[in-house]
Structure formats: structure tokens, C-alpha cells
Amino acid sequence: MEKKQIEVLCIGGSAGSFDVLMQLIPRIKADIQFPIIIILHRKSNPVSLISDVFKKKTKLKVCECEEKEMLLPGTIYFAPADYHILMEKNKSISLDYSEKVNYSRPSIDIAFKSIADIYQEKTAAILLSGANADGAAGLLHISKKNGTTIVQNPASAEVGYMPQQAINLFKPDYISEIPEMIEIINNL
Numbered sequence: 001m002e003k004k005q006i007e008v009l010c011i012g013g014s015a016g017s018f019d020v021l022m023q024l025i026p027r028i029k030a031d032i033q034f035p036i037i038i039i040l041h042r043k044s045n046p047v048s049l050i051s052d053v054f055k056k057k058t059k060l061k062v063c064e065c066e067e068k069e070m071l072l073p074g075t076i077y078f079a080p081a082d083y084h085i086l087m088e089k090n091k092s093i094s095l096d097y098s099e100k101v102n103y104s105r106p107s108i109d110i111a112f113k114s115i116a117d118i119y120q121e122k123t124a125a126i127l128l129s130g131a132n133a134d135g136a137a138g139l140l141h142i143s144k145k146n147g148t149t150i151v152q153n154p155a156s157a158e159v160g161y162m163p164q165q166a167i168n169l170f171k172p173d174y175i176s177e178i179p180e181m182i183e184i185i186n187n188l
Helices: 017-027 050-055 108-122 136-144 161-169 178-186
Strands: 008-013 036-040 061-064 075-078 084-087 093-096 123-127 148-152 174-176
Touching: 008 017, 008 108, 008 136, 017 036, 017 178, 036 108, 050 061, 050 075, 084 108, 108 123, 108 136, 123 136, 123 161, 136 148, 136 161, 148 161, 148 178, 174 178
Parallel strands: 008 036, 008 123, 036 075, 061 075, 123 148, 148 174
Antiparallel strands: 084 093
């Protein structure tokens, strides 16, 4: 595995991906030099934030994205429920409430494409378990920008449809099991 310099890591997932994140996040090195943006399909819950669950699992800072927030290295950002994530030219986050894409808001495709347009080849992205095709086109877009693309092995994913759709579109750089994903992240 070649060591590649990146400036941002995006992780997208839906059904079955929460458990994968529970395994990945605690094993990410505390001294990573890039931000991580996580886009999960989930229902809005005003009582609790998903970031609160993961704060207890890592030494990295964990928060939900806020409008016009500048990304910081060593921080995990979760897309807020019911908002698309867009990346501005100045590398700040913009939240968008436009129509759903692939029945989803936040849309993994929208986030992946927007982030890759700014970070180009310094983008890395992982597509996890899920039951729809959201994320496949976005991952292809990252590949076309010469970014690093990783998909969870559909055969071992709880719901293999989403990563399989990416594999059907193009050949990702890695088709990985969870332990390999951890190694890849820690070597970016």
C-alpha cells in the first residue's frame, strides 16, 4: 500500500454502516493530519447528536458540521441529519436543504462530488454498507479527480448494495474489510 498525501477523508454510509464506524473510529490514529467528514443516512433526532456517541470512542475531536465552519485536521465532522454538505472554495462547510438525492438528505453523492471539486486528488473517500446507490457516482467523481477510493467489501457488508453499485461503475482503489480500512486510513 503506497502512502498518499491527502487533505480530507470522506466516509459515506447507510444501513449497516453505523456498526462499521463503531469499529473504525476508535482505531484511527489520534495524530492524523486531515479532517474526516462522515455522511450517514439517518433520521433527524433533536434530542441527541450522533457525534456524542462517537466522542466517547476516540481521542479525536468529534462534532456535527455547522454552516461556514472551517475544517480542522484531526477532527471528525458528521453531516447533520436532513442537510446536504457542500464544500466552499475557501474549504468551509455549507449546509443545504435542497431536495433529496437518491431519497437521501444528506446525500453522499453531493458531499463526495463537492468535496472532490475543492480538494481534487488530495481527497480520499470510503463507501460503506447501504441499501441504495447513493455514493457510487460521488466515489466515481473522486476517482476521476485522482483521489483515493475505498469501498467496503459487499460480500461482508451488512447491506452490500451500496458498495456493489460503486464497483459496478468503476474499479475502486481498494475493496476492503474493516481491518484493512483501518490500516489504509492510518497510512493516508
